[in-house]
Amino acid sequence: SLLSGSIKETFKGIDEKVLQIFQSPEFLASCRKVKGSTSCLIVLRKDKFIWWFSVGDCILYLFHPELEKLGQNQVNQRHFFEWIGQVNTFELLVPCYSYGRKELRKGLNHLFLTTDGLIECPGLPYDQPGKIQKEFLDRSNEFALESILKKIQSQNVRDSTTIISWFVDNDQEASLPCN
Known part of the structure; x- marks a missing residue:
């Protein structure tokens, strides 16, 4: 129901709802029983806006020509000493995580999440x-992802790798600076 509300309601409520889940006594008790810990990255898009919530070492990239010209592709910052699980950021007196919101640019936006x-x-x-980004030039999303995964497999990737990739064609104007 939260996601079906207006944009303002959704983006206001999502912060509160996610924190409520991660700080609930039931969730924290379940985490204490887990062997090991993990990172977490949640991304929501509604209309021409994205919202993200990040704990740990996951990355969200936003590829768009206007952002590329400015060298601005990485949306969130990696945090090496944050986890969810047996060791849990939300067990601290002050939970550590990051979140934010961003407007998509007009035209084709490529959202790319990875570990x-x-x-x-x-x-x-x-x-x-x-x-x-180069892997996606003149290739379908599926073909580019397959190529990336084959390359890292052939190079004996050490850590598990998760990738989520999708494109959003935004037909709405985006904010521009005033002159």
């Missing part, structure tokens, strides 16, 4: 956003 396995693969084939 650290991709960018830390031996040989560093994807340590820079431009190397990832």
Whole structure:
């Protein structure tokens, strides 16, 4: 029901709802029983806006020509000492996480979520956003993802790698600076 509300209601309520889940006594008790810990990245898009919630070492990229010209592809910051699980950021007196909101640019926007396995693969084939984006030039999303996964497998990637990638064609004007 939260996602079916207006844009303002959704973006106001999502912060509260996610924190409510991660700080609930039931969730925290379940986490204490888990062996190990993990990172978490949640991304929501509604209309021409995205919202993200990040704990740990996952990355959200937003590829668009206007952003590329400014070298601004990475949306969130990696945080090496945040986790959810047996060791849990939400067990601290002050939980540590990051979240934010961003307006999509007009035209084709490419949202790309990944774990650290991709960018830390031996040989560093994807340590820079431009190397990832290059795989999608004149290729379908599926073909580009298959190519990326085959490359890191052939280079004996050490960590597991999760990737979520999708495109949003925004036909609405985006904010521009005034002159």
